[in-house]
Amino acid sequence: MLTQLNHLQTSNTPTPTGPHDAVVRSMLANTRPCAVSFYHPNEVIYAQGETGGPLYLVEFGTVRICRLTADGRRQINSFHFAGEVFGFEPGGEHRNYAESVDNAGVRLLRPNADNGLGANELAIALRTLSRIQDHLLLLGRMNASEKVAAFLVDLLDRQDAVRFIDLSMQRSDIADYLGLTFETVSRVLKLLKDSGVIRLPSVSQVEVMNQSALVRLAG
Amino acid sequence: MLTQLNHLQTSNTPTPTGPHDAVVRSMLANTRPCAVSFYHPNEVIYAQGETGGPLYLVEFGTVRICRLTADGRRQINSFHFAGEVFGFEPGGEHRNYAESVDNAGVRLLRPNADNGLGANELAIALRTLSRIQDHLLLLGRMNASEKVAAFLVDLLDRQDAVRFIDLSMQRSDIADYLGLTFETVSRVLKLLKDSGVIRLPSVSQVEVMNQSALVRLAG
DNA sequence: CGACCAATTGAATTGATTCAAGGTCCGTGG
DNA sequence: CCACGGACCTTGAATCAATTCAATTGGTCG
Numbered sequence: 001m002l003t004q005l006n007h008l009q010t011s012n013t014p015t016p017t018g019p020h021d022a023v024v025r026s027m028l029a030n031t032r033p034c035a036v037s038f039y040h041p042n043e044v045i046y047a048q049g050e051t052g053g054p055l056y057l058v059e060f061g062t063v064r065i066c067r068l069t070a071d072g073r074r075q076i077n078s079f080h081f082a083g084e085v086f087g088f089e090p091g092g093e094h095r096n097y098a099e100s101v102d103n104a105g106v107r108l109l110r111p112n113a114d115n116g117l118g119a120n121e122l123a124i125a126l127r128t129l130s131r132i133q134d135h136l137l138l139l140g141r142m143n144a145s146e147k148v149a150a151f152l153v154d155l156l157d158r159q160d161a162v163r164f165i166d167l168s169m170q171r172s173d174i175a176d177y178l179g180l181t182f183e184t185v186s187r188v189l190k191l192l193k194d195s196g197v198i199r200l201p202s203v204s205q206v207e208v209m210n211q212s213a214l215v216r217l218a219g
Numbered sequence: 220m221l222t223q224l225n226h227l228q229t230s231n232t233p234t235p236t237g238p239h240d241a242v243v244r245s246m247l248a249n250t251r252p253c254a255v256s257f258y259h260p261n262e263v264i265y266a267q268g269e270t271g272g273p274l275y276l277v278e279f280g281t282v283r284i285c286r287l288t289a290d291g292r293r294q295i296n297s298f299h300f301a302g303e304v305f306g307f308e309p310g311g312e313h314r315n316y317a318e319s320v321d322n323a324g325v326r327l328l329r330p331n332a333d334n335g336l337g338a339n340e341l342a343i344a345l346r347t348l349s350r351i352q353d354h355l356l357l358l359g360r361m362n363a364s365e366k367v368a369a370f371l372v373d374l375l376d377r378q379d380a381v382r383f384i385d386l387s388m389q390r391s392d393i394a395d396y397l398g399l400t401f402e403t404v405s406r407v408l409k410l411l412k413d414s415g416v417i418r419l420p421s422v423s424q425v426e427v428m429n430q431s432a433l434v435r436l437a438g
Numbered sequence: 439c440g441a442c443c444a445a446t447t448g449a450a451t452t453g454a455t456t457c458a459a460g461g462t463c464c465g466t467g468g
Numbered sequence: 469c470c471a472c473g474g475a476c477c478t479t480g481a482a483t484c485a486a487t488t489c490a491a492t493t494g495g496t497c498g
Contacts, residue, residue, distance in 0.1 A: 067356050069438050075356040090345035096352065122341045126309035129348050133315065136351065137286050137294040139358035140398030144454065171477065179359030181455060186478055203463080203477065219288045363486070390445065400487060405446055422445065422495080 019083035023127075024057070027085070027109070027120035034108040039100035046087070052094040054108055055087040055121070061104025062168040065096050066176070076177040077132065079169065081158055085109070085124050102168045139179045142219060147178040148188040149217035152198070152206060156214075165206040192217075238302035242346075243276070246304070246328070246339035253327040258319035265306070271313040273327055274306040274340070280323025281387040285395070286315045295396040296351065298388065300377055304328070304343050321387045358398045361438060366397040367407040368436035371417070371425060375433075384425040411436075 019025055036059050039045065045063065046052060056063075063080040077096060080086045087109075089095060100106075138150055151174065155165045167174070171182040178185065189206075192198045197214050199207040208214060238244055255278050258264065264282060265271060275282075282299040296315060299305045306328075308314060319325075357369055370393065374384045386393070390401040397404065408425075411417045416433055418426040427433060 067352065069356065069360055071438070073360040075359040077352050077355050088345060088348055090342070090349045095349060122344060123309070125341060125344050125348060126307060129307055129344065129351065130309045130314060132348065132351050132355065133286065133296050136296050136354060136358060137288065139355060140294040140395075141288060141292040170475095176359075182477080183456085183479085184454060187454090190478075219290070401445080402447085402488085403486060406486090409446075 019057070021083055023120055023123045024083060024085060027124065028057070030112050030120065032110045032112060034110055036105045036107045039104045039106065041100060041102050043100045045098040045100060045106060046094055048094055048097040050094045050097075051092050052087065052089040053092070054110065055085055055124075056098075057107045057109055058082050058084050058086070059105035059107050062101035063098055063104055063106065064101050064169065064173060064177075065098050067096050074176045075179070076173060078128075078135070079173075079177065086128075088125050088128055101173065144178075144180055144184050144188050145191065145217060146219050147180065148174075148185060148192070149214050150219065151178060152192075152208070153215055153218045155206075156208065156211070162211065163208055165208065167204045167206060238276070240302060242339055242342050243302060243304060246343065247276070249331050249339065251329045251331060253329055255324045255326045258323045258325065260319060260321050262319045264317040264319060264325060265313055267313055267316040269313045269316075270311050271306065271308040272311075273329065274304055274343075275317075276326045276328055277301050277303050277305070278324035278326050281320035282317055282323055282325065283320050283388070283392060283396075284315050284317050293395045294398070295392060297347075297354070298392075298396065305347075307344050307347055320392065363397075363399055363403050363407050364410065364436060365438045366399065367393075367404060367411070368433050369438065370397060371411075371427070372434055372437045374425075375427065375430070381430065382427055384427065386423045386425060 019028070037045075039061070045056070048068070058080050060082050063086060065077045065080070065086060067075050067077060069075075078086070079101070086098060138147055142150065152165060155167075156162065159165060169177075171185050174180075175182040175185045189198070189200065192214075193200055197208075197210045197217070199209055201207055238247070256264075258280070264275070267287070277299050279301050282305060284296045284299070284305060286294050286296060288294075297305070298320070305317060357366055361369065371384060374386075375381065378384060388396075390404050393399075394401040394404045408417070408419065411433075412419055414432075416427075416429045416436070418428055420426055
């Protein structure tokens with residue numbers, strides 16, 4: 001485990017354009033300005049068991065939300081990219097833990113004293129819920145090829161891309177997100193490559209050659 | 220598909236004792252009284268694609284929340300029993316559909332005009348979220364025996380039982396909830412029976428003979 | 439009793455995993 | 469600049485857990 005060595009920036013200005021998402025923007029209007037924490041890859045943002053509460057906004061980079069079984073198997077519940085909010089935990093205690101995947105910047109969202117985050121919090125919680133319900137279908141009822149295809153399609157959407165996907169996480173992260181082994185993820189990517197659906201210019205970049213085929217595979 | 224033939228009861232009195240859960244009780248205080256709808260087994264409560272919005276309270280019986288793949292595979296996201304709230308859907312449209320599992324009574328929760336359901340809605344949404352995140356770990360990282368054991372332990376807790384579990388749903392429902400086939404569910408139950416952890420007095424009743432062993436198996 | 443649906447059980451198959459061996463990439467230091 | 473080390477990724481072969489297909493049993497209701 002790396003030592004946690006975050007530089008705290010005192011700048012409170014939001015990102016130049018701000019998050020693209022209307023609900024997130026509206027939510028930010030109800031927060032007190034807060035500094036951005038910088039994380040190197042694989043640092044803990046909050047731990048399992050910690051008393052939680054606040055929400056976080058990803059400024060840049062990638063964050064993963066994980067849970068462990070007693071014997072150490074890991075399930076990644078979700079990845080979060082720039083402009084996305086994470087940190088929803090019921091009750092006082094974190095049942096998941098959050099880590100940076102790559103170099104990531106995270107802003108704490110402190111509600112205004114007067115009115116809290118209001119209805120926006122519910123809206124974003126429901127969106128998170130819906131996203132996770134999609135993932136139940138994937139984990140419970142899809143085979144390896146469908147899982148990987150669905151993952152790539154999801155990344156295409158969220159990165160506002162049509163052709164190049166940036167894989168900021170490594171194969172074992174993808175595996176733990178999709179309920180597979182990293183070998184299987186690697187094999188399916190090769191399968192997609194060999195069938196001409198994608199190319200792999202580098203280990204962390206996917207070029208989508210046939211988007212409709214990919215979408216079809218994703219179920 | 221059965222014809223939908225619900226008797227609408229005009230009684231507005233809450234259940235004799237009311238839900239055990241403090242948050243749910245507090246939420247009910249903010250709702251206008253509403254009738255209870257009765258459903259026979261396997262009736263649709265709301266459909267995929269319907270415009271949604273309201274929340275529902277299970278008065279008695281069991282409700283399942285499902286989602287389908289394009290080619291008809293089904294994933295059951297959750298079961299809901301008496302005293303539990305369901306119906307959380309982001310945006311305007313239901314992405315899941317809800318059905319009665321057995322004879323079930325469901326009360327619509329209409330918020331008061333003045334203040335809505337308030338913070339309770341967020342609290343219950345977060346609880347739903349947490350429950351579903353548990354399920355991600357189960358679907359993604361547990362084997363068949365662990366899944367079934369975890370399912371039984373969950374039912375024990377929720378039915379406030381220590382010994383007898385009532386299986387109101389059939390094997391194929393359990394399978395679609397756990398990401399297995401109904402044959403595998405049946406085989407694991409036999410395994411648990413043969414190893415003395417449970418007994419099966421009838422097809423819809425489980426007697427837990429060794430709770431700690433069951434909990435251990437559940438991971 | 440007979441029909442029907444659900445559940446059980448068995449046997450064969452298969453998709454994914456496990457175990458093992460190389461290969462690639464990248465940063466560091468000689 | 470290139471060699472080395474280590475982390476990650478790929479690929480192959482053997483294994484295994486769960487599924488599929490098939491037959492039978494059990495339970496319920498007219």
